[in-house]
Amino acid sequence: MNQKRRTTPIIIIILLSPVLFMGTILLSIFIGTKEIDLATIWEAFFHYDAGNVDHAIIMTARLPRALGAILVGAFLAISGALMQGMTRNYLASPSIMGVSDGSAFVITLCMVFAPGLSSSSLILFSMLGSALGAGIVFGFGSLLRNGLSPVRLAIIGTVIGTFLSSLSAAIASYFEVSQTISFWYNARLHQLSMDLFLLAIPFGVIGLVLALSVAKSITILSLGDEMSTNLGQRPAILKAITLLSVIFLTGTAIALVGKIGFVGLLIPHMTRYIVGIDYKWVIPSTGIIGGVFLGLSDVLSRLMNYPFETPIGVVTSLLGVPFFLYLIRTRGGKSHV
Structure with missing residues (x-):
């Protein structure tokens, strides 16, 4: 299937995205331990009554959860697509390359040594942790022979991620904050508040803007550094911007709801199969599919x-x-092109 023949699914995905998002949000609000009918949901949106328990559940618990799942799914999926395009590694994703574990590790340190941090500060430290995790994994990979090959880099990422996760658990256990930290390792979507969701949006927007700004160049970069240089690009600068986008997106996602694995691995592959390899369309399509996927999950x-x-x-x-x-x-051990 050539790229031209994939124009139709691209248009369908983008045009249907509002319907897909709204459908996912309504389904998420409708389904829960307490049964709430569609009429009550309608009233909660357009005639909110603070004294109505069902209205309060919808607006303070289920709606933030639904929106958070979509946002985090989009962020993690886009991060995975960027990492796969930048490294030409089909196994790259935040959960496998140590990015998520680095973020959760630094959050653990914050919970132990600076428990009074504001939510915005926690998001910033989460981003720092994302950079730390990625730096350690790619640093080790560059020191080993063929360490940057897909399978070996995935193994290194898994080992480093497991180490950081175990170290976090040990620190949390020693300082008796295991229950608090466990939320970041088991996804706390049910605890997401609307205030935290709104606070995270500016950080996420920065990551999205960076991702879209390099989307077209990532298509060329995914063909290799030599090809990218011959076409007038500067791979080092391009990779730095891409990594910064991944840090913003993943760090924000982890700070919002904690670790959620495999979204950044699965969704980019699914998206490229549907829309092709042009990252100008892969990035927004990945965000849409990733958001709906995690919302339905x-x-x-x-x-x-x-x-x-x-x-x-x-x-x-x-x-x-x-x-x-x-x-x-x-x-096998092949890089994707």
Whole structure:
């Protein structure tokens, strides 16, 4: 299938995105332990009554959760697409390359040594942790022979991520804050407030603007540094901007709801299969598909063991782990082009 013939799905995805988002939000608000009918949801939006318990549940709990799932799904999916394009590594994603674990590790340190930090400061430190995790993984990869190959880099990322995660658990246990920290390792979508959601938007917008600004160049960069240089690009600067975008997007996502794996691995591959390899369209399409995917995964997590909730990480892992093994089996150690 050539690129021209993929114009139709691109248009369909973009035009249907408002419907997909609204449908996902309404479904997320509708489904929960407490049954709330559609008429009540309508009243909560247009005739809000602070004294109505159902209205309060919708506006203070279910709506922020639905919006947060879409936002975080979009951020993680775009981060994964950027990392895969920048490194030419089809296994690259925030959860595998140490970005998410680095963020959660620094948040753990903040919870222990600076528990009074504001939410905005926590987002900034989360970004710092994302940079730390990525720096350690790619640093080790560059020191080892063939360390930047897809499978080896994935192994290094998994090892470093496990180490940071274990170190975080040990620190949290020693300082008796394990319960607080556990929220960042098990996704706390149910605890997301509208105030925190609104606070995170400016940070996310910066990451999105950076991602869109390099989208066209990433298409060329994914062909290799030599090709990129021959076409007049400056790969080092381009990679720095791309990594900065990943740090903003992933750091914001982790600070909002904690670690959620495999979204950044699975969705970019799915998107490229649908729309092609032009990152000008891959980036926005990945954001749309990633947001809807995580929103629906959150709904599914409530239905799998109803009326109890299954951690959303279980849902994403059930899809992500088989796909991860499939990529290793079918692609071996090759980089994508």
